[in-house]
Amino acid sequence: DSGVTQTPKHLITATGQRVTLRCSPRSGDLSVYWYQQSLDQGLQFLIHYYNGEERAKGNILERFSAQQFPDLHSELNLSSLELGDSALYFCASSVGGDTQYFGPGTRLTVL
Amino acid sequence: GIQVEQSPPDLILQEGANSTLRCNFSDSVNNLQWFHQNPWGQLINLFYIPSGTKQNGRLSATTVATERYSLLYISSSQTTDSGVYFCAVDPNTDKLIFGTGTRLQVFP
Numbered sequence: 111d112s113g114v115t116q117t118p119k120h121l122i123t124a125t126g127q128r129v130t131l132r133c134s135p136r137s138g139d140l141s142v143y144w145y146q147q148s149l150d151q152g153l154q155f156l157i158h159y160y161n162g163e164e165r166a167k168g169n170i171l172e173r174f175s176a177q178q179f180p181d182l183h184s185e186l187n188l189s190s191l192e193l194g195d196s197a198l199y200f201c202a203s204s205v206g207g208d209t210q211y212f213g214p215g216t217r218l219t220v221l
Numbered sequence: 222g223i224q225v226e227q228s229p230p231d232l233i234l235q236e237g238a239n240s241t242l243r244c245n246f247s248d249s250v251n252n253l254q255w256f257h258q259n260p261w262g263q264l265i266n267l268f269y270i271p272s273g274t275k276q277n278g279r280l281s282a283t284t285v286a287t288e289r290y291s292l293l294y295i296s297s298s299q300t301t302d303s304g305v306y307f308c309a310v311d312p313n314t315d316k317l318i319f320g321t322g323t324r325l326q327v328f329p
Binding site: 112153154158165168202208209210211212214215217 | 252254262263264265269307314315316317318319
């Protein structure tokens with residue numbers, strides 16, 4: 111158990127819908143990262159927040175947005191979902207820029 | 222951007238065998254991690270090793286930062302070692318760049 115929690119574990123929804131994925135970092139970690147793992151793109155970085163502020167952005171679609179709240183949990187919002195958004199979404203946390211610990215992931219299926 | 226290449230892409234072993242997985246990266250990094258993704262999809266931290274050598278039980282890792290490669294050694298492999306092994310690096314950009322992984326299958 112990495113200490114990073116993600117909810118829900120599984121999510122099945124339809125095209126065009128909007129979903130919210132939630133992540134709670136390890137106690138004391140200020141950084142939260144989001145990654146997407148799909149069959150064709152592999153594991154890709156989406157976005158990094160540090161203590162509530164956006165620090166780095168990857169190839170995150172405009173339909174996707176994220177935020178980190180004062181209690182340090184983070185949410186990833188995916189809207190206007192397409193079939194190609196089906197993937198495993200991971201959240202990771204770290205104290206600063208060192209070891210990133212990954213949560214169990216949320217498996218999103220878009221039908 | 223930085224390129225991360227892992228070899229071999231696939232590895233099939235019998236229980237008890239030893240193996241070496243390699244990760245090459247094309248630029249200097251300030252973070253390198255090895256992960257094991259088990260058949261249930263969980264990404265498990267194995268090592269944080271931007272340089273030097275570390276050991277944890279049957280697993281050990283060595284990173285030679287000046288030559289831009291890292292090696293993961295698995296000794297006396299077990300069926301529970303099966304899964305995909307990823308190397309991921311951070312070229313001081315606040316994000317991890319993952320390799321394409323090595324898929325390991327260990328048979329009894």
